[in-house]
Amino acid sequence: MSIVVRKSHYPKLIPYATMPATMHTVQSSAINRKFPKFDLYRLLHTVFQPTFGCKICILIDLPDLAEAKDMAFLNNPERAIQQRAYKYFHQGLHNGVMEELALESGDMFAYVQTGGSNLDMPDLCVDMEGKELSLENDVYPNYDIILAITTFSATAPLTAFAKKYGFRGATLHGVNEVILNSGLAVDYEEVSRDAEKLRLAMTRADSVEIDFALESGEVLTAKLELSGQEAQKSHGLCRGTTPDVANLPAGEVYFVPTGAEGFFPMKYEDGTLGKLTVVGGRIIKSELIGGNQATIAAHNARLLDDPMTGVLGELGFGTQVLPVSGSDIQDEKVLGTCHLATGRDDHLGGHITPDQFKRRQNATHDDILFAPHKTPNFDIKQVRMNRGSQQEILIEHFQPSKYLMDALAEE
Numbered sequence: 001m002s003i004v005v006r007k008s009h010y011p012k013l014i015p016y017a018t019m020p021a022t023m024h025t026v027q028s029s030a031i032n033r034k035f036p037k038f039d040l041y042r043l044l045h046t047v048f049q050p051t052f053g054c055k056i057c058i059l060i061d062l063p064d065l066a067e068a069k070d071m072a073f074l075n076n077p078e079r080a081i082q083q084r085a086y087k088y089f090h091q092g093l094h095n096g097v098m099e100e101l102a103l104e105s106g107d108m109f110a111y112v113q114t115g116g117s118n119l120d121m122p123d124l125c126v127d128m129e130g131k132e133l134s135l136e137n138d139v140y141p142n143y144d145i146i147l148a149i150t151t152f153s154a155t156a157p158l159t160a161f162a163k164k165y166g167f168r169g170a171t172l173h174g175v176n177e178v179i180l181n182s183g184l185a186v187d188y189e190e191v192s193r194d195a196e197k198l199r200l201a202m203t204r205a206d207s208v209e210i211d212f213a214l215e216s217g218e219v220l221t222a223k224l225e226l227s228g229q230e231a232q233k234s235h236g237l238c239r240g241t242t243p244d245v246a247n248l249p250a251g252e253v254y255f256v257p258t259g260a261e262g263f264f265p266m267k268y269e270d271g272t273l274g275k276l277t278v279v280g281g282r283i284i285k286s287e288l289i290g291g292n293q294a295t296i297a298a299h300n301a302r303l304l305d306d307p308m309t310g311v312l313g314e315l316g317f318g319t320q321v322l323p324v325s326g327s328d329i330q331d332e333k334v335l336g337t338c339h340l341a342t343g344r345d346d347h348l349g350g351h352i353t354p355d356q357f358k359r360r361q362n363a364t365h366d367d368i369l370f371a372p373h374k375t376p377n378f379d380i381k382q383v384r385m386n387r388g389s390q391q392e393i394l395i396e397h398f399q400p401s402k403y404l405m406d407a408l409a410e411e
Contacts (some may be wrong), residue, residue: 025399026336027372030323035185039098040092044145046188047246048168049239054144055105056093058227059125060085061113061150066367068110069130082110084175085149104138109139118156118344118365120354153329155247156347156365162243170238170246174327183249183322183330191251192235195319199253201407202385202394203231208255208315210338211381212265214289214372219381224279224315224340225259228387232349233319234333245347250321251333256350257281260312264340265378266368268295273377283310283342290377306358313345313352313365317394324373336398337371338383372398 004335024032040098044050060073060082067073073082093106111125125135133139139146140161146169148154153173162169172184205226212220236250259281266274273289276283286299303310318334325331341364345352354363370380383395393401400408 024323030321031153035182037165038185041097043184044101047236047238048145050101050103054103056103056145057105057143058085058089060110062110063113063220065110065112065126068126068128068298071128081151081175089149114152117153121154121157141315143167154244156344159245159347162245166243169245170248172248174329176325176327178325179249179330180325185198188236188342192237195233195235195251197407197410198319199231202253204228205385205387207386209384213379215377220263220265222262222264226255227258231255232400249330249333252316252318254270254314254316256345256348257312257315267375270295281312306362308323308357309362310342311352312340313343313350314341314348325364326366328369332367332369336395336400339367339369341365341367
């Protein structure tokens with residue numbers, strides 16, 4: 001059986017369970033997919049549809065603000081993300097894109113790196129001459145479109161400031177060459193349409209169950225309660241006058257869990273694999289499956305010290321066929337993957353805010369991505385959605401199900 005999703009958009013894909021060995025998987029289709037060249041005009045025009053005279057600026061983060069003076073960071077090989085912000089965005093704006101879109105300003109500012117995903121941003125910033133300024137006094141109120149191209153995600157705090165000061169924006173943390181040439185080169189009209197199709201296929205779910213198959217043969221199951229809520233989408237379009245912040249690359253359907261129970265595996269940064277126990281919507285402990293016991297102990301100590309760090313604040317599903325970039329900002333948007341996130345979720349419509357944590361530096365939003373390139377030592381055996389009397393398989397073995405493929409194929 002072959003399920004076609006618009007020939008102009010994706011190669012043929014079919015669900016894993018019915019897939020002959022010669023047919024495309026999401027992963028093989030992504031490798032073979034041809035993308036247009038990155039075009040800053042097309043990206044900004046499609047995402048924002050800016051009106052005449054909109055003022056735009058770029059934010060970057062630096063460990064030391066002294067590197068901003070005369071753009072000294074351009075000479076530091078460790079500042080690849082910030083250098084791409086300058087080359088592809090700042091230079092792009094000043095080499096014709098601002099004129100084409102009738103934009104103004106094109107300034108760039110830097111603030112001190114927060115050190116964690118979605119931690120609150122400091123107010124102090126500097127311009128590229130090294131002059132000290134205030135984000136809340138000199139930047140947020142004075143620009144219509146703000147692009148945050150940073151090492152650490154700023155989506156949560158920037159969304160809050162957008163609502164307060166009335167600007168629109170986009171966060172593009174971790175941008176690399178793969179992302180520029182794939183996830184930021186796509187047609188966001190199509191991305192938005194596909195995200196909406198999958199959102200409708202999953203919205204108002206009562207719960208989602210995820211089975212994880214370990215190498216040992218053990219199967220762990222986590223159940224996320226969703227309470228019939230409307231699914232949300234990260235689709236890349238941020239138009240009109242309503243204050244909002246897009247997360248780019250986009251392509252995701254997500255929920256804010258209302259509860260969770262069960263177990264799931266987690267691969268830590270050092271490669272250690274742990275078995276996490278979830279009770280009442282919160283991770284309460286980690287147990288060693290393989291690797292470094294000290295890593296597990298450190299996580300357990302953090303959970304004990306600040307229990308809010310274990311609260312599950314998001315369940316997300318990718319909606320795009322994209323190549324692996326090595327950066328979760330893109331890789332979590334790949335069709336057939338799913339992710340959980342711990343910590344703050346106020347930017348997603350949830351109620352977990354930084355003030356609820358014992359320490360403000362713990363108030364991160366950390367994605368836990370399940371994808372074959374990142375977690376090859378366990379498999380997503382199956383993801384099931386429950387909605388009333390309806391139960392649908394969403395994912396099997398990191399491949400979208402027939403139910404999702406049929407939803408994408410609808411006109």
